[in-house]
Amino acid sequence: MRRLVALAVLALALPASAEDAPVTPNAIVAAAPAADWQAIDPADLLVMDLAPDRDGNPRRVVFQLIPAPFSQGWVGNIRKLAAAHWWDGTSINRVQDNYVVQWGDVTEKKALPNGLTQPGEEQYSEQYKGQIDHYGPCPAPRGDEICKTTERPADEAIAFFDNDSYTGNTGFYSGWPIGMKTTRAAPLVVSVSAPGSKRPPTDIPVQLDSTEMWPTHCYGMVGVGRNVSPDTGTGAELYTVIGQAPRQLDRNIALVGRIIEGMENLSSLPRGHGDLGFYADDEADKRVPILSVRLGNEIRDLPRFEYLSTESKSFAAYVHSRANRKDDFYIQPAGGVDICNVPVPIRRAPQ
Amino acid sequence: MRRLVALAVLALALPASAEDAPVTPNAIVAAAPAADWQAIDPADLLVMDLAPDRDGNPRRVVFQLIPAPFSQGWVGNIRKLAAAHWWDGTSINRVQDNYVVQWGDVTEKKALPNGLTQPGEEQYSEQYKGQIDHYGPCPAPRGDEICKTTERPADEAIAFFDNDSYTGNTGFYSGWPIGMKTTRAAPLVVSVSAPGSKRPPTDIPVQLDSTEMWPTHCYGMVGVGRNVSPDTGTGAELYTVIGQAPRQLDRNIALVGRIIEGMENLSSLPRGHGDLGFYADDEADKRVPILSVRLGNEIRDLPRFEYLSTESKSFAAYVHSRANRKDDFYIQPAGGVDICNVPVPIRRAPQ
Numbered sequence: 001m002r003r004l005v006a007l008a009v010l011a012l013a014l015p016a017s018a019e020d021a022p023v024t025p026n027a028i029v030a031a032a033p034a035a036d037w038q039a040i041d042p043a044d045l046l047v048m049d050l051a052p053d054r055d056g057n058p059r060r061v062v063f064q065l066i067p068a069p070f071s072q073g074w075v076g077n078i079r080k081l082a083a084a085h086w087w088d089g090t091s092i093n094r095v096q097d098n099y100v101v102q103w104g105d106v107t108e109k110k111a112l113p114n115g116l117t118q119p120g121e122e123q124y125s126e127q128y129k130g131q132i133d134h135y136g137p138c139p140a141p142r143g144d145e146i147c148k149t150t151e152r153p154a155d156e157a158i159a160f161f162d163n164d165s166y167t168g169n170t171g172f173y174s175g176w177p178i179g180m181k182t183t184r185a186a187p188l189v190v191s192v193s194a195p196g197s198k199r200p201p202t203d204i205p206v207q208l209d210s211t212e213m214w215p216t217h218c219y220g221m222v223g224v225g226r227n228v229s230p231d232t233g234t235g236a237e238l239y240t241v242i243g244q245a246p247r248q249l250d251r252n253i254a255l256v257g258r259i260i261e262g263m264e265n266l267s268s269l270p271r272g273h274g275d276l277g278f279y280a281d282d283e284a285d286k287r288v289p290i291l292s293v294r295l296g297n298e299i300r301d302l303p304r305f306e307y308l309s310t311e312s313k314s315f316a317a318y319v320h321s322r323a324n325r326k327d328d329f330y331i332q333p334a335g336g337v338d339i340c341n342v343p344v345p346i347r348r349a350p351q
Numbered sequence: 352m353r354r355l356v357a358l359a360v361l362a363l364a365l366p367a368s369a370e371d372a373p374v375t376p377n378a379i380v381a382a383a384p385a386a387d388w389q390a391i392d393p394a395d396l397l398v399m400d401l402a403p404d405r406d407g408n409p410r411r412v413v414f415q416l417i418p419a420p421f422s423q424g425w426v427g428n429i430r431k432l433a434a435a436h437w438w439d440g441t442s443i444n445r446v447q448d449n450y451v452v453q454w455g456d457v458t459e460k461k462a463l464p465n466g467l468t469q470p471g472e473e474q475y476s477e478q479y480k481g482q483i484d485h486y487g488p489c490p491a492p493r494g495d496e497i498c499k500t501t502e503r504p505a506d507e508a509i510a511f512f513d514n515d516s517y518t519g520n521t522g523f524y525s526g527w528p529i530g531m532k533t534t535r536a537a538p539l540v541v542s543v544s545a546p547g548s549k550r551p552p553t554d555i556p557v558q559l560d561s562t563e564m565w566p567t568h569c570y571g572m573v574g575v576g577r578n579v580s581p582d583t584g585t586g587a588e589l590y591t592v593i594g595q596a597p598r599q600l601d602r603n604i605a606l607v608g609r610i611i612e613g614m615e616n617l618s619s620l621p622r623g624h625g626d627l628g629f630y631a632d633d634e635a636d637k638r639v640p641i642l643s644v645r646l647g648n649e650i651r652d653l654p655r656f657e658y659l660s661t662e663s664k665s666f667a668a669y670v671h672s673r674a675n676r677k678d679d680f681y682i683q684p685a686g687g688v689d690i691c692n693v694p695v696p697i698r699r700a701p702q
Contacts, residue, residue, distance in 0.1 A: 054405070097615050098570050098694075121682055163516055165689040219449050219595045228679045244570045244596055244691050248676050251683040264448050264622040271615040325599050328579045331472055332602040338516040338689070340595050343449075 025321045029345045032314035037306040038175065039349065040064055045296025045305070046082060046257070048103075050092070050265060051289040059288075061262035062296070063222055063240075064305070064346075067174060069126045070215050071254045073119030074224050077235035078256060079295065084113035086236065087293035092269060095286075096277025098243030101266040102225055103290060104236055116234050123232075124251045125214035160319055161339060166247045170216065170339035172310035176258075177218050177339050179250055182211040215255040218245050218340035222257040242267045245340035260305055260346045304349040318345070376672045380696045383665035388657040389526065390700065391415055396647025396656070397433060397608070399454075401443070401616060402640040410639075412613035413647070413656070414573055414591075415697075418525060420477045421566050422605045424470025425575050428586035429607060430646065435464035437587065438644040443620060446637075447628025449594030452617040453576055454641060455587055467585050474583075475602045476565035509662060511670055512690060517598045521567065521690035523661035527609075528569050528690050530601055533562040566606040569596050569691035573608040593618045596691035611656055611697045655700040669696070 022031045044067065050059040065075050081087065087103070090110070094102035164170045167179040215221065222240045226233030232254065240259055259266070269288065274280035279287050296302050308315050323337040373382045395418065401410040416426050432438065438454075441461070445453035510522035510531060518530040566572065573591045577584030583605065591610055610617070620639065625631035630638050647653050659666050674688040 095619075097618055124683070161516060163514055164687075165512060165514055165516060165692075166685045166687045229682050243594065245689070247689065247692065248673065248681070248685045250685065252676075252681050267448055268446075268619050268621050270619050322599070325603075330599070330603050331580050332475070334517045334599045334601065336515075336517045337599065338596070341516075341598065 023321065023327045024325075025318050028314060028318045028321055029308060032308055032312070032345075034350075036309050036312035036314040037347075037349075038309045040260075040305045040307060040346075042296035042299075042302060042304070045260075045302070046078070046293055047296055047299050047302065048087070048293045049291045051291060059262065059265040061259060061265050062302075062305070063257045063259045065257045066176060066215060066255060070176070071119075071123060071224075071256050073117050073123050074233070074235040074254045074256050077116045078238075080113055080115055081234075081236055082293050082295050085292065085294075086110070086113060087290050090290050091287040092266070092290070093272075093287055094239070094276065094278045095242075095266075095269045095272050097271045099241070099246065099277065100223075100239040101242055101269060102237065102239035102278075104225065104238060106287060112234060112236060118234070119232055119254065121230060121232055124254060125212050128211045128213065160342075161337070163336060164339060166250065172315075172344070173213060175307045175310050175344055177216045177221075177342070177344070178213045179216050179247075179339075180211055180213045214251050216245065216339055217241055217247050217249045217253075217255065218258075218343070219243070220259040220263055220343075221255050222259065223249065224254040224256055226253060240266055245338075247340075261348075305346060306349045307347075308345040310344060315344075318342075374672065374678045375676075376669050379665060379669045379672055380659060383659055383663070383696075385701075387660050387663035387665040388698075388700075389660045391611075391656045391658060391697075393647035393650075393653060393655070396611075396653070397429070397644055398647055398650045398653065399438070399644045400642045402642055410613065410616040412610060412616050413653075414608045414610045415656070416608045417527060417566060417606060421527070421564075422470075422474060422575075422607050424468050424474050425584070425586040425605045425607050428467045429589075431464055431466055432585075432587055433644050433646050436643065436645075437461070437464060438641050441641045442638040443617070443641070444623075444638055445590070445627065445629045446593075446617075446620045446623050448622045450592070450597065450628065451574075451590040452593055452620060453588065453590035453629075455576065455589060457638060463585060463587060469585070470583055470605065472581060472583055475605060476563050479562045479564065511693075512688070514687060515690060517601065523666075523695070524564060526658045526661050526695055528567045528572075528693070528695070529564045530567050530598075530690075531562055531564045565602050567596065567690055568592055568598050568600045568604075568606065569609075570594070570694070571610040571614055572606050573610065574600065575605040575607055577604060591617055596689075598691075612699075656697060657700045658698075659696040661695060666695075669693075 022028045044065045046063050046065065048061045048063070050061065052058050065078065090103065090105045092101060092103045093106045094100065160172065161170045164179065167181055169180040169182065171178055171180060217223065219241050222238055224233035224235050225237030225239055229252075235254075235256060238256070240263075270286050271277060272279040272286065273283060308318070319337070319342055322342050324333040324335060326333055373379045395416045397414050397416065399412045399414070401412065403409050416429065441454065441456045443452060443454045444457045445451065509524075510520045512521045515521045515530065518532055520531045520533065522529055522531060568574065570592050573589055575584035575586050576588030576590055580603075586605075586607060589607070591614075621637050622628060623630040623637065624634060659669070670688070670693055673693050675684040675686060677684050
């Protein structure tokens with residue numbers, strides 16, 4: 001995969017004065033101009049209200065549904081389940097340390113609403129014909145600057161890392177962390193002739209790389225529980241990652257979103273002691289009731305949220321900083337970073 | 352770093368019959384022979400008893416101190432702090448979601464016992480002259496088998512992965528996850544002559560690679576809190592990782608151990624809402640009191656613990672399985688795995 005990145009070197013424009021430049025990831029995000037922030041449509045949010053905690057504090061979890069082209073079969077189902085108020089009265093049933101929190105119908109007998117689809121396994125990833133824009137560590141010194149390849153036309157997807165432990169490349173697509181695998185196709189030759197022309201056709205070589213892309217199982221990502229393959233789940237049973245990224249699940253389970261607020265209301269729940277971290281029968285009282293799940297545009301006074309565009313220069317500088325910490329606390333910059341250690345910045349929109 | 356692994360191909364002996372072979376990581380660990388398990392000396396354990404939870408349930412956390420050659424300055428301090436009962440009456444002061452839980456003296460004024468040392472930054476990693484034994488994915492197909500290089504003499508350290516996001520190689524050293532960076536030294540020439548011989552000396556070339564090794568910040572690893580560099584901390588302020596591995600801290604902070612039992616008593620604590628996830632003044636009641644911290648050999652009836660030897664064939668098969676899930680649930684083996692997604696199996700010793 002190494003051939004995909006850093007073919008040519010064009011240092012990204014960083015702030016002119018090194019002394020004035022924000023050096024920590026947080027400072028870079030704080031200094032990002034308003035234009036670098038992308039609004040999240042409330043219709044793409046789900047709001048899950050859990051029963052209050054023992055002290056009566058409300059517990060709300062907000063998650064963002066993944067946009068097209070990923071996992072749209074399941075996302076469509078989830079919109080229908082929310083519209084049908086299907087999750088109301090269900091519960092959090094599994095909390096496995098360093099793995100996942102899972103919720104849904106503990107009886108596994110609750111009837112599903114009509115109209116759900118059953119997506120196939122092929123929808124775990126997407127295939128593209130075309131070329132993508134690449135950022136990555138410059139050839140030398142390794143990881144010390146972010147470079148951009150200039151040979152290829154830009155697309156929405158940006159690859160940042162060519163040294164992932166699980167796959168050749170990782171990067172970001174419209175604000176989401178993705179894995180990618182690119183296959184260089186054999187060149188096609190297309191014969192072209194002008195209508196009515198008497199000249200012989202001209203042969204034009206066409207190079208169409210094929211890139212497979214899929215969302216990655218990072219902390220806080222939301223996925224679709226399922227039984228043994230070829231079952232792919234409906235979206236009624238959901239989980240979120242609360243530990244080290246279980247990337248072995250990538251392309252084996254549908255990812256449908258990510259928690260953007262209230263993660264602690266899931267990650268700090270007491271762990272279950274049944275098989276796979278499900279609450280055992282004698283700890284059934286730990287199952288937190290789900291009061292309601294609604295789409296964000298049905299919730300009055302929901303804050304507006306926005307994410308830092310992963311195509312922005314601010315984001316590129318943020319990635320660079322996370323890979324090369326040089327602020328006072330650090331003595332040895334890593335020179336690299338894992339895709340799941342680059343959480344996409346998300347915030348409440350300034351009033 | 353690619354040159355370090357898979358120079359020659361010798362497939363590890365896996366069970367003869369593919370049909371009988373345990374295929375999941377858990378099944379491989381369960382089938383490991385007793386000889387593959389290594390006892391942990393109780394004198395290398397710390398036992399931290401927290402105040403009981405709201406329902407009166409006891410909360411014990413057991414952690415294992417890292418062995419030589421890593422971080423021994425801080426480990427020595429920690430033994431002295433435990434012997435002095437220094438942590439008794441201190442508390443859990445910080446719970447930052449997807450990052451760390453930290454404990455120690457919230458006042459930062461409690462006097463330290465005499466005799467502590469102040470290790471220097473050079474102790475964040477260790478330098479070796481010599482060569483190490485390497486396992487890794489076979490050249491083709493990628494990641495489908497674990498291979499061993501046969502050209503180099505074995506040592507205690509074994510490198511498994513050459514595609515880490517943060518450093519060239521990762522692997523295991525006596526049961527602990529490590530990062531490594533090997534520098535091939537220029538060959539030395541040593542002149543040798545037999546005592547009393549009248550023959551001219553013989554020139555012998557000697558190749559001594561230099562490998563830097565350090566423990567990695569995986570889930571459950573325990574590190575030493577410190578202020579801004581060049582402060583390196585004493586070991587009185589400790590933290591453990593409760594989210595995605597913050598590997599940028601490797602070689603910037605001393606790692607001194609790992610939680611081996613009771614992790615959920617830390618990871619499920621309520622998150623703090625002050626700066627950096629410290630409990631703010633208005634949530635001081637969330638600070639869980641630490642009743643006592645003792646060395647394991649001072650605790651009556653402490654269970655015996657053991658870990659799966661990282662030099663064993665069972666462990667190699669376990670790594671292979673984690674990188675290539677092919678059991679019924681999986682349709683797409685990853686073909687790779689992150690060092691922090693290969694927790695070293697640790698269990699209570701069978702009675």
